[in-house]
Amino acid sequence: MRIESLDHARQLDAADPLAAWRKEFHLPLHEGRESVYFTGNSLGAMPKKVRAYLETELHAWQTYGVEGHFKGEHPWKDYHHLFTHAAARLVGAEPGEVVVMNNLTVNLHLLMASFYRPEGKRNIILCEGGAFPSDQYALETQARWHQLNPDEVVVELVPRAGEHTLRTEDILTKIAELSDRLALVMMGGVNYYTGQFFDLEAITHAAHAVGALAGFDLAHAAGNVPLYLHNWEVDFACWCTYKYLNSGPGGTSGVFVHSKHGDNPNTFRLAGWWGHHEGERFLMKKGFKPMPGAAGWQLSNAQVLSMAAHLASLEIFDAVGMEQLRAKSLKLTAAAEAALMELNTRYPQAGFRLITPQDPQARGCQLSILCGSNGKALFQHLENKGVVADWREPNVIRIAPVPLYNSFEDVWQFASIMEEGLQLLA
Ligand SMILES: Cc1ncc(COP(=O)(O)O)c(C=O)c1O
Structure with missing residues (x-):
């Protein structure tokens, strides 16, 4: 055009x-x-309406103090529920598969604590060369955390000589080659430098075919390209909300965990009280019982002031x-x-x-x-x-x-x- x-x-x-x-x-x-x-x-x-959304929560804080957790327009104890349906529609997920919490790199680590579980020779993480530095550091330190050498277990895919982007066929070939040494494919959904949108469905299926998992950093994909994470059978994903999703500097992050993992209470996850079974959260008892779905990955109570901006913006995405x-x-x-x-x-x-x-x-x-x-x-x-x-x-x-x-x-x-x-x- x-x-x-x-x-x-x-x-x-x-x-x-x-x-x-x-x-x-x-x-x-x-x-x-x-x-x-x-x-x-x-x-x-x-978004112009962010100011009013922040004002609502400031007003609740001013008026109710701690009671704002239970009173006001959006009681804070349930604040994260306000995102469920719109966030699920945004990334093509079932409502139970998404939650909004923390920031992006934090979530990447939390998800890899669950889904990068090297065992014996199956210890390789495959990612795109030139991934955003925060992702590179996350992968490097995940490897070290498991007493592995990142130079050996983090494998980066680079474009062919003279090319700037990766060919899907080369990604799939590499996955097949790594075969039973591959633990996890963890790539950007859209590469931050070149803008390349990877074929997430084909990559996920190729990873599964060799017994590995596939997760994606969707910082540059969420709100930018159509996503069907559930149907593509992606294992996990996370994204920030301050780019295409207009939720302000340092804005919160979205998380997707496929129901096949999220609904399995035996999937390992690092825990905090906000991921504990909602009905018992305030009983202050020992023994972590995870919420079903992505909600079970929450650690902390919602960052309401920052999330208010996300609510304003996500409503716009949902309307459009x-x-x-x-x-x-x-x-x-x-x-x-x-x-x-x-x-x-x-x-x-x-x-x-x-x-x-x-x-x-x-x-x-x-x-x-x-x-x-x-x-x-x-x-x-x-x-x-x-x-x-x-x-x-x-x-x-x-x-x-x-x-x-x-x-x-x-x-x-x-x-x-x-x-x-x-x-x-x-
Ligand atoms: C692809 C990608 N991953 C991770 C990050 C880091 O995000 P955060 O600072 O929210 O953890 C960014 C930030 O721009 C990014 O573009």
Whole structure:
């Protein structure tokens, strides 16, 4: 899809069924005007109703003090229940398979405590090379925790020479090769650097075929691409909520545990009182009895103030639905891609190229631009002119036109500012 002119962009926006949602968000201003906010893959824009949702809980605290656990609009002792159905719909899960708690890396460790249980020669964790550093550190220290050498048991898949993304066939071949040495596949759902959306279903089935488990960090996938975790038989997953899910800095995290594990009380889990059987939680008795489902992985009482922001945002996702979001996302990203390809042809000396897969099914909304030597200057130009994108070392500009609040006019503005930068730097 190619945007021909500013008028054309505005016509596309006028015909966009999701266009009205933009005004439900605060978009940071640049010189008094809304910036082109293309960094929803890092920190999503603030939904306007977050303030009221926080205010509700502050009011409950002010009014009821400790009694707020049992009184008020959303008694805090049950706060995590408010997310169950919408979070399940978001990731294609059954309601009992999801819970909202803690932060992402914390949850990754908690889930690996359950699902990375090396035994004898079955001790390898397979992940994508260049995973987000927090995931790399988590895998490294999980290996050490089991007195294993991470250089031996954490196997990273890298793209073929001259390629930037992984081929599904290569992932599946590696899984088959590792066979009975493979304990766990733990990858990003969408890679943070390239924007590649992996074939989670095929990877999960391949892992199961050799007797291993499959779990995913969905930080860049939740709220970005359609997910069917239950049907794909994914064993576990977790995601943050501050990127595509707009729940504010340091926002809480979502967790998925497939019912085949979650409903089995013998699945090992690290425990805290919030995962204990709800009916007996306040009896203060010895002996951990887990709640069925993902809820049994909770440790602590809900971080209500931070979760209030997530509630506000998740309601928006639930009202719009991932299908509609994806439909717009495919168009918006295709329009940005077409504009970038055209600039690449017209300014070949700039030496940039897209490393995100061209196949729309193998990506979400993000496009990663691998820059030539003037990449930092180009990025600086975008920033100076009100495009909020991000720079990822060593040489990538990431842009994420998100369907909930970005417009075709944003894409047009971005491409014009990019062209201006390319001319200046030529
Ligand atoms: C893919 C991925 N994993 C993990 C993290 C770390 O998240 P947290 O700080 O919420 O644990 C991030 C943060 O951006 C991320 O992008």
